[in-house]
Amino acid sequence: MVDYKLLHALATVVECGGFERAGDVMGLSQSAISQRIKALEIRLGQPVLVRHPALAPTPAGQRLLAHYQQVQLLERDLHDALPSLEKAAPRLRIALNADSVVTWWADAVADICQTEEVLLDLVIEDQEVGLKRLRDGDVAACLCATPNPIAGARCLHVGDMSYQPLASPSYAARFFPEGPSAEAFQKAPAIVFGPHDQLQHQFLAQCGYQGHFPYHLCPSSEGFVRLATAGIGYGMIPQRQAAEQLQAGQLVSIAPGQGLTVPLYWHYWRHSGQLIQRLTERLSHLTL
Amino acid sequence: MVDYKLLHALATVVECGGFERAGDVMGLSQSAISQRIKALEIRLGQPVLVRHPALAPTPAGQRLLAHYQQVQLLERDLHDALPSLEKAAPRLRIALNADSVVTWWADAVADICQTEEVLLDLVIEDQEVGLKRLRDGDVAACLCATPNPIAGARCLHVGDMSYQPLASPSYAARFFPEGPSAEAFQKAPAIVFGPHDQLQHQFLAQCGYQGHFPYHLCPSSEGFVRLATAGIGYGMIPQRQAAEQLQAGQLVSIAPGQGLTVPLYWHYWRHSGQLIQRLTERLSHLTL
Structure with missing residues (x-):
């Protein structure tokens, strides 16, 4: 043993x-x-x-940590069956994208955290890296854009996030006076979340632009919105996160009609206990 | 060479x-x-x-990267003196705390980013770790809570951030019906930014509590506020960041009068060129 x-x-x-x-x-x-x-x-x-x-x-x-986490989750089920055993609150390590953490995640899981007395250990990763963490056994579940489950795991489509290329009105007027163009993209500083963030590249490719572009790096979702609002750059921002700024006219799209939709999938190990099952059940009824 | x-x-x-x-x-x-x-x-x-x-x-x-960055900054000054040399926008790598990025940082540096055409590479680090990055040569400057400059560097006090222990009203009523107490702290799940975050410990020590406490881990400033607002836990949140939620009654202090003030210092190498000097000049006139 x-x-x-x-x-x-x-x-x-x-x-x-x-x-x-x-x-x-x-x-x-x-x-x-x-x-x-x-x-x-x-x-x-x-x-x-x-x-x-x-x-x-x-x-x-x-690998040892993954095993330890799985045993903890199984022990939790045991304690449910034998409540006289002393019970410690389990810690649930989940990888998810920063944009989910700052928008819908907290409201979606608040009930479960309270009723199940679970403690969250959130790991913020760009869409594709979280799955690697699940495969490595570093997290018990992950939210990411990849639709294909890994061996031994399941995956559930929880919804889509829609992104718009947003900037302050004065930034848009300065760098995109005639809308998106190769010339404008070459000069207008973008904002990119981190080295694994491919949204900006996808957006430019969708606009037919493949070349070099200047960019700021800001690995904070809300910091990203602040930089855009302050006129420092333009970037792909979740429509939901910028609702207030869009309403107030503090942010505008630099390329209307050129938004991106990113699907979100919940990946979890097949035998990870009832807590993950209940969380999965909760996420399956989500409307993003 | x-x-x-x-x-x-x-x-x-x-x-x-x-x-x-x-x-x-x-x-x-x-x-x-x-x-x-x-x-x-x-x-x-x-x-x-x-x-x-x-x-x-x-x-x-x-060490090589630090040298490369310093040479780039010096080259920028050279290009200012000899404008006929072709010039690339410099990238300024700065370590700063997440709470600054989501509050005052963007507005403070927007002017300089535009007039100097500088690209930011922001590295989010909890207060004390950024200075290690400066010492390691990984960043050109850093914002942190440490008042002592490292050898070869200078430091400037840019202001203070004030933190309050906040939670949703229903969370406060459930876990702190009679205000802060050792019994309540033992059971009430807190929210902690990451392993280097000492604010929660400082707050508990200030309240006279030294024992174990349950906590969620959430390495996102804005995610932190969302978790608190959704009633998942309580945590030390910058007053400035939660102004709206405090006003609307969505967040309340679980221990009024027990806030913390964290000073912020700007650390930069002595010979790091005019761009850092101008940024420092800008930060010296800040009112946080």
């Missing part, structure tokens, strides 16, 4: 980002934590953590 | 998060990019990139 005390130490070190903090959380000394990690590595015959460039689990460590 | 063609390849690979995308951006094949990285590693006698767990620069790679 696996020694879960050791896995608990590993999970806490990864969650806290360090041995000292993990010790604080678990009420143990840093050296006690370090001994548990070492014991795990000796049993496994390989490292479970890398220290550089940042503290992170190795692929073997990730 | 350093071969800047190789540094450019390194910077592009790191920025794009991969060799293939870097090739697309630079108009080169993936193998051409790979050869440049290899050439750089041969000259240096050590690796500049690690592939696992994610593509990232080694400490030596970071």
